[in-house]
Amino acid sequence: MDILEPSRVLACVVSRSSLFDRTRERQYDDPYMFVLKDKVLHDDAKDVTIGYDGVLKMQGQVCMPNIDGLQELILEEAHSSRYSIHPGVAKMYQDLRQHYLWRRMKKDIAGFVAQCLNCQQCRSPVGWFEPGEARILGIDLVQDALDKVKLIQERLRPVQPR
Numbered sequence: 001m002d003i004l005e006p007s008r009v010l011a012c013v014v015s016r017s018s019l020f021d022r023t024r025e026r027q028y029d030d031p032y033m034f035v036l037k038d039k040v041l042h043d044d045a046k047d048v049t050i051g052y053d054g055v056l057k058m059q060g061q062v063c064m065p066n067i068d069g070l071q072e073l074i075l076e077e078a079h080s081s082r083y084s085i086h087p088g089v090a091k092m093y094q095d096l097r098q099h100y101l102w103r104r105m106k107k108d109i110a111g112f113v114a115q116c117l118n119c120q121q122c123r124s125p126v127g128w129f130e131p132g133e134a135r136i137l138g139i140d141l142v143q144d145a146l147d148k149v150k151l152i153q154e155r156l157r158p159v160q161p162r
Contacts, residue, residue, distance in 0.1 A: 030065035061101035075112045089113045
């Protein structure tokens with residue numbers, strides 16, 4: 001393809017997240033990030049840099065400000081998107097830590113996962129029973145769970161191929 005021909009068009013598409021732009025715009029509104037930027041400008045920061053795009057990074061991860069709900073937006077996307085399928089605290093922390101960094105990140109992730117109603121229901125044995133059966137506690141809970149497993153096994157026997 002000769003781009004000098006008048007009938008040809010050369011196009012370049014660049015995709016960039018609006019979250020990235022919002023982060024860059026609001027990063028220095030956070031007092032903690034402002035202090036980090038000041039340290040970088042005065043060569044007092046070892047692991048903190050300002051990238052070519054103007055984004056403050058620490059050890060290669062984008063420093064996320066606690067402004068304008070940006071951290072919550074990342075938590076929501078990382079936990080509830082159709083591609084992540086409600087990861088637990090450890091998995092979510094490992095995934096996010098590769099790209100982002102903020103103060104009390106692990107604590108924020110733990111709090112977010114703890115407040116997720118789907119995760120509370122799926123990861124709690126009480127969520128496996130009917131609402132009226134949730135009153136069982138202790139040894140009775142284990143026995144009731146075993147009874148339910150046996151019942152399921154009995155119901156599956158006629159369906160299994162011989």
